Amino acid sequence: MRYPLVELATGILFLIVLWQFETSLTIVGGWIFVSWLMALAFIDLDTLTLPNPLTQSGFLLGVIFQGIVGWYSSGLSGAALHLIGSIGAAVLGIWLFDIITIVGSMVYGQTVMGGGDAKLAAMMGAWMGWKLLLLASFLACILGAVVGGGAIALKLIHRRQPIPFGPFLALAAFLATIWGNDILSAYLGLYFPAS
DSSP: OHHHHHHHHHHHHHHHHHHHOOSHHHHHHHHHHHHHHHHHHHHHHHHSOOOHHHHHHHHHHHHHHHHHHHHHHHHHHHHHHHHHHHHHHHHHHHHHHHHHHHHHHHHHSSOOSOHHHHHHHHHHHHHHOHHHHHHHHHHHHHHHHHHHHHHHHTTSSOTTOOOOSHHHHHHHHHHHHHHHHHHHHHHHHHHSOOO
16 A cells, blocks of 8 residues: 555655745755655655665765755856755755764764764755755754654554654755745744844
């Protein structure tokens, strides 16, 4: 039953992307990004791994996409700025999750996160930029804590049992891609209300 359900979910996500974005370029980019996120999320659910060929190709496609968007918006200078921003956000993603992994492993005395999560975060940064990457990372941590804590409370898993974090990152990346700018605007409006 999973195969048709995944296909249905992908179709629904594609429709949301079509509804949300305005240009054919951003729609196609959104579809590609969603496709990679779906594949990685379900592979991680099954195997607790995020394959390098998918995260690396997703990163490369994200950088290329940002370069094309920059080119169409303002030529060579726009492409260069978008490429720098994309690569910088990818570096931020991999460093952020590597730091979380190192610190968490020291605190808990065991591996707290696989290396694939940092590579997925780098891929997300390449597609989304640093602001939406940070928002997606925050949302993924909240989703993971709620679902993981609930599963422990319901005794579905035990406290030290590993759970895949990739699906939470993928869902959070999708949410941030679609509604991230609205969420950030609402959040900043709490501290800097329009006069």
